[in-house]
Amino acid sequence: MKELQEKFDQFKSNVPVKSIHPFGSGHINDTYLIEVDGTAQNYILQRVNHHIFPNVPELMNNIVAVTNHLRKKYEQMPNKNPDRNTLTFLPTKDGNMYYKDESGDYWRVMLEINPAKTYDQVEDPKQAFQAGVGFGGFQSLLSDLDGSKLYEIIPNFHNMETRLQTFLDTVEKDPKGRVTLAQEQITFVKERAEEMLTLVRLSKEGVLPIRVTHNDTKINNILLDENDQGLCVIDLDTVMPGLVHYDFGDSIRTSTNTGAEDDANLDNVEMDINLFKAYTEGFLQETADILTETEIKYLPLSAKIMTFIIGLRFITDYIDGDNYFKTKHEHHNLKRAKAQFKLVESMEAQFEQMKKIVADATVLAV
Secondary structure, three states, X not given: OHHHHHHHOOXXXXXXXXXXXXXXXXXXXXXXXXXXXXXXXXEEEEEEOOOOOOOXXXXXXXXXXXXXXXXXXXXXXXOOOHHHHOOOEOOEOOOOOOEEOOOOOEEEEEEOOOOOEOOOOOOOHHHHHHHHHHHHHHHHHOOOOOHHHOOXXXXXXXXXXXXXXXXXXXXXXXXXXXXXHHHHHHHHHHHHHXXXXXXXXXXXXXXXXXXXXXXXXXXXXXXXXXXXXXXXXXXXXXXXXXXXXXXXXXXXXXXXXXXXXXXXXXXXXXXXXXXXXXXXXXXXXXXXXXXXXXXXXXXXXXXXXXXXXXXXXXXXXXXXXXXXXXXXXXXXXXXXXXXXXXXXXXXXXXXXXXXXXXXXXXXXXX
């Protein structure tokens, strides 16, 4: 505790610390809860993983730009509390938003938002709707912040063109002799590659605006209040310039799947159209007035594309010898790819219905 106390003491808090202990279930950063004496608000101390995020100063610049923008908006809105509706980071005594220690590790401190809760999986349409409201509201409030001015934390993270080329190069090299085991998935990718490049083409044509995107829109990145109402979008490390479709599509991938991301029984894997409808209605309730017609038109396709991309990344890593994703067994990434591609097929089967839901939700919202 003494070492962690020393890190915390670098920040402007001036509170008596009662205890420090590990907090949350994140896999990238090391997170600790700072409990303070009395009735004062607790704090969260984090060591930022600079191996995953090598440019922590720019990462924190992005986060500060976004949270400051949100704070100003919430200050003008009735029934909102900036300290609960957006993250609040403390400066160090030197005025920086992070502290770099002698060993080269980066630390930051934020206020704990409590009471609040999260869910790891969407359980019903009500939760899906609130997830849509949460991420849609995030997008809407940031719509007048120039996304192109933010730093690209992970270059080409959702760039289908780059991902596809890496896949094709890896298949050609076949470094681990696994191509013969992945022929079905390779064919699946090649048959759909042209359609999956749609967002890249539209972006190059300047048809789709660059916005501030979250890029990790799982439901457990939204804090909910005691009544399961959306409270605050968290985990802002991957906030950077992007397309609204990245956030919408990945939300659908993670929130509507009736199976697991690596489900061995592909019969379990479907897109729940009722969860899609609920999320879409919540999302467009917040964003219909700030998105362009073209952006709205391609929301259904973005669900297929974002699901396809993660499947593509899984199968690429499998063929390459499992160098990126952690695996539990020899063919884990192959299993993951099969599950994601089955989810794409489920979306394909329901695509006309998805388009109608988006159209109807847009009319309802405006």
